[in-house]
Amino acid sequence: MPDNNGVNNTEELLExxxxxxxxVESEDEEEQEGPKEPSKIFKFISTLxxxxxxxxxxxxxxxxxxxxxxxxxxxxRNAIPEKYRKGWPLEAxxxxxxxxQLPEEERYQQMIYNEQNRYNKLMTxxxxxxxxxxxxxxxxxxxxxxxxxxxxxxDQESLRRKQEELALQQKKLDDGLADLExxxxxxxxxSNKLASEAANIxxxxxxFMEKENRLDQVCAIAAQMEPKALARVFxxxxxxxxxxxxxxxxxxxxxxxxxxxxxxEKAGKIMKISNNPLTLPQPGPSRSYIPSSLSxxxxxxxxxxx
Numbered sequence: 001m002p003d004n005n006g007v008n009n010t011e012e013l014l015e016x017x018x019x020x021x022x023x024v025e026s027e028d029e030e031e032q033e034g035p036k037e038p039s040k041i042f043k044f045i046s047t048l049x050x051x052x053x054x055x056x057x058x059x060x061x062x063x064x065x066x067x068x069x070x071x072x073x074x075x076x077r078n079a080i081p082e083k084y085r086k087g088w089p090l091e092a093x094x095x096x097x098x099x100x101q102l103p104e105e106e107r108y109q110q111m112i113y114n115e116q117n118r119y120n121k122l123m124t125x126x127x128x129x130x131x132x133x134x135x136x137x138x139x140x141x142x143x144x145x146x147x148x149x150x151x152x153x154x155d156q157e158s159l160r161r162k163q164e165e166l167a168l169q170q171k172k173l174d175d176g177l178a179d180l181e182x183x184x185x186x187x188x189x190x191s192n193k194l195a196s197e198a199a200n201i202x203x204x205x206x207x208f209m210e211k212e213n214r215l216d217q218v219c220a221i222a223a224q225m226e227p228k229a230l231a232r233v234f235x236x237x238x239x240x241x242x243x244x245x246x247x248x249x250x251x252x253x254x255x256x257x258x259x260x261x262x263x264x265e266k267a268g269k270i271m272k273i274s275n276n277p278l279t280l281p282q283p284g285p286s287r288s289y290i291p292s293s294l295s296x297x298x299x300x301x302x303x304x305x306x
Contacts, residue, residue: 070096070100077093077094099111099114215245218249219246222246222249223249223254227257227261230258231260232261234266235262235263240266240269240270241273244270247259259271
């Protein structure tokens with residue numbers, strides 16, 4: 001065991017020695033290569049710092065020179081030509097020296113006067129700025145008013161057109177309602193007329209049927225009378241149509257004999273009636289007879305419907 005520990009210690013010492021030699025060799029190589037080149041950032045920062053130091057030095061030197069001149073230790077302000085005294089910062093410096101060379105009372109008055117001038121200048125500049133701003137605001141306000149007027153005019157024009165369209169639609173609607181009311185009234189009148197005509201036709205048909213029933217009884221009596229006696233009775237009757245209707249219900253031979261015994265003029269009138277007999281229309285959907293009053297009502301209804 002002691003021998004092993006000695007061997008280990010010897011190996012560690014050898015490794016440390018080798019590491020030390022390697023470090024020494026690397027340092028020698030670095031010394032031979034020379035110093036490393038600084039980075040670009042370091043150069044930029046160094047340049048800025050150098051410029052700042054130069055500017056600070058220049059400003060300090062100028063302030064020092066002005067201070068020595070103000071204290072009359074080194075008087076150079078009178079040596080500067082008049083034409084160079086008008087620029088900055090010499091103009092401000094000469095004003096400052098001139099103010100502080102005055103007696104205390106005059107210096108305070110001059111300071112008050114300068115403050116008043118500065119205040120008046122500020123007021124003048126402020127008034128100018130206010131006038132410019134007021135003018136700009138006035139122009140903006142006028143432009144806004146013009147825009148609003150134009151928009152209002154366009155809105156009124158659009159509203160007027162919509163009102164005209166609405167009035168036109170309302171007029172069409174009123175005209176349509178008036179025409180519909182007129183048609184309704186016409187249809188109601190036609191309906192009443194049709195109902196009245198139907199009632200008249202029904203009444204006429206009833207009267208005709210009643211007349212036919214009565215004529216049947218008269219025809220039965222006339223058929224039993226002698227032609228000569230019947231002719232004398234017919235000569236006294238003024239209603240030729242009634243005579244024709246009664247004779248229509250007799251036998252042809254009986255009617256012919258009766259006509260031969262009648263007054264010739266009267267018989268001629270009966271014969272004329274026989275040429276144009278009055279007949280009722282045949283029942284059924286195919287009848288073509290329509291009363292003139294009913295035909296007129298139908299034509300008026302078709303016209304209104306169109």
